[in-house]
Amino acid sequence: MINKINSNLLHELKEHIPFTALATVVSVLVSFFIMKANLITSLIPIFYIFHPIHLFFSAIVSTALFYKYKKNIFLSIMVGMFISMIIGSISDVFFPYLGSLLFKIPISFHLPALESPALIIGATFLGALIGIFFKKTKFPHFFHVFISVFASLFYIFAYSTAFSLLNLFFIVIITTISVVVPCCLGDIILPLLFKDKLEKKK
Numbered sequence: 001m002i003n004k005i006n007s008n009l010l011h012e013l014k015e016h017i018p019f020t021a022l023a024t025v026v027s028v029l030v031s032f033f034i035m036k037a038n039l040i041t042s043l044i045p046i047f048y049i050f051h052p053i054h055l056f057f058s059a060i061v062s063t064a065l066f067y068k069y070k071k072n073i074f075l076s077i078m079v080g081m082f083i084s085m086i087i088g089s090i091s092d093v094f095f096p097y098l099g100s101l102l103f104k105i106p107i108s109f110h111l112p113a114l115e116s117p118a119l120i121i122g123a124t125f126l127g128a129l130i131g132i133f134f135k136k137t138k139f140p141h142f143f144h145v146f147i148s149v150f151a152s153l154f155y156i157f158a159y160s161t162a163f164s165l166l167n168l169f170f171i172v173i174i175t176t177i178s179v180v181v182p183c184c185l186g187d188i189i190l191p192l193l194f195k196d197k198l199e200k201k202k
Helices: 002-036 044-069 073-102 117-134 138-159 165-200
Strands: none
Touching: 002 138, 002 165, 044 073, 044 117, 044 138, 073 117, 073 138, 073 165, 138 165
């Protein structure tokens, strides 16, 4: 089991890091230009669009992967929703928030799961339902990673006001880590661990 997780994790990291880093650099520059040009006064509403979409795709992947090994619709939906909400919050909120504090970038804390629970539950439930019937992980997984970049980034830009050139460099690092680690954890490791534990209870 451990060897299988390590193999999957290494594969996912090789696939994720180059794409995530490139997408992060581009999205940081685009978002910074938008803010500096005053094209959008606040990215908070945009974050509240990308975050639920991120959880939606995350739920598709986690649910589909779990259901692949455990043909229980109710349990798969619950596990998929739980994983996507927890991992999505870590990726889009906790990692960007803690990373910003680490690099001394002023930022305030906001958790959509508490502030807008109906939106978050609805997005993950719909994603989980689609995951049961879609039964594919690669296609939604691509969008999961891509959208996660923007969700993590928009959280920082939405709730912070200090954007020097040095801070932009730190934000690229924070966003890349915020996406790569939780996405691999949510889409690969946790579903396999849940499946392994359930099989041991048989």
